[in-house]
Amino acid sequence: MRAYTCDHCGHLVFFESTACVHCGAHLAFVPEWMRMAALEPHATQPNVWQPLSATHTPHLRLRMCHNRSSAGNPCNFTTDADGSQPYCVSCRQTRWLPNFANPHNLLRAHKIENAKRYLFYTLSCLQLSVLQGFTAPTFDFLEDLPGQPPVLTGHLNGIITLNVAEADDDERARRRQALFEPYRTLLGHLRHESGHFFWDALVRDTAWLQPFRALFGDERADYAQALQAHYARGPQELAGWQHQHVSAYAAAHPWEDWAETWAHYLHVMDLMETAASYRVQLRLPGHMASWPPLDNPFDTHSLPFEHILQQCVPLTLLLNSLNRSLGHNDAYPFALSTGAVAKLGFVHQVVTAHRGATGPH
Template sequence: MKAFTCQKCGNRLYFENSACVSCGTRLAYSREEREIVPVSPEGSYVGSDGSVRWVCTNTLVTGCNWLARREGGVCFACELTGAHPDDTAPASVRQQYSYAEQAKRHLLVELDALGLVVRTKREDPAEGLIFDLLASDGIATTPDVVIGHNRGVITIDLAESDDAYREHVRATLAEPYRTMLGHFRHEVGHYFEWQLVRGSEVMERCTEVFGDESVPYEQALKRHYSEGPPKGWEHHYISTYATMHPFEDFAETWAHFLHIHDTLGSAASHGLAAPVPTDKAFSEVVTDVWVPLSAALNVINRSMGHDDLYPFVIPPAVLDKLDFVASLVQDSTTP
């Protein structure tokens, strides 16, 4: 995430700010300009091209601070939301909904920064993207929510926004890391595999790197939860979940590509690291820049009594997988 400053007074801003705590200026995020911009007290903003934008109508519903194309309308990020809790949902669910929307906005900023094309289902019913944000655990109308992706429809369990619930699941599954943003990054990995791994040459290379995707998914799922990861998995995979099926290996690798890309960009924007070199393979960036930086950040986290920021070891086989994912992104954005 880039460093933002108030265009009125120069105060440092967070991406989630809807007002400057220094000068009180009302703020909103302009996706077209990729900046946090000052808006009028009524919530309007005149862009550099002369067009007028308005603060998203969901600002009071989810805390959205993005600009919409019309007064009383929703922004692009909110257009990507399908099913979601309504005003009759318990306050706890509505709060979880707000947290999920915040994570989704963060994801979209990174996808935009990478140059990846994101289309809504309204724009492209067949291959566009939409997020169903549903609540589970008997606290809403949907008792069982399965996080997943199916042809552009990503389902997220809002219960994962609850720290206690998420930590319980993480500990139960013996996972080193589990966050709401991580779920969004993983599931959008399934979507972009569907979008970008096309054509015989790319598909053959993907199979070579991640394995045979024709293995029945349900069969792999049952094996994973009954037998666990194979012996020596840590030499070939980024996580135990990645061992379940090539689809999951790809999505886990995609998520880590986004983890690393975004954190390195944030570190550079805030003066903690040099800008990420563009003339190196992504695997080189990981070994030369990310590994030492993440090790230092792990120590800093421990100094505050927290768990490691990045509790993963990246073996050479995963470096190859990260390079493949990076090449897909590069090829999709090259004119």
């Protein structure tokens, strides 16, 4: 996520900001601009806002997303001024939220919807969102109910379901340890499940299918049996996945391998954009030469993924060292093998081809 500044006073602001702490301007994220904007109420049209800065067209009119004042989903996106869409493009993707009569669900929904907006942003940068006319997934955020089967996180026919218990830090940590995972976050979940959605959209029934099978394996293998076998294995039996996969779970089935690789690709791209926006320049200990300021991968998407990864590696070393100095575990607990890098490169090829409207070559 890139760093933003208030376009009224120039002070640093963030993706979640609703007001500038320096000048007090009302802030909102305008999806069509893919940037934060300082806004002021229109003089004569109620609930309509216009840019405060003269750098934008003075005739543009916007509305705040209807969820801006929501207790469970305080959204800072804008939507069209004509009132035809009271909710923003991100909030419109949510079909079900948990029952807010349970006060725990207010915070859960807030966390999950914020993570979904981060996902929306990255997909938009990759030209894979509704802003570019792409069909968007639908989201159901559900809670376990007494007497009902537990809610399973997953994707089916364009609908991504997430058990809202994943928003609880303690529950997420418990599941991470039980499943022998080094990394488990809300944003990571949504990125993973979006990978299943985009496998259907970008790989299935396309010229990419055969190259996919050659690299990831044949997805026609029985999925239910593969997952059952994966969960039956202990940590010792899971050893060796690092040679070809980004995670142990990726070894369960080709579909999960793609989804885990897709999520990791989004991690890397967003991490690099953040560093590039801060003009990060690194010099590793023991190396005389320093890297130039890191590239923004969304501006240089035609570069080979190996180039992006080459710039990312020293950044992850710094990130992990900073975390350790504060007494935390590694923020990036991965060491990518040649096999995993090849799969990440394939994802990059598929996405780059989509952006350039070309096929495999």
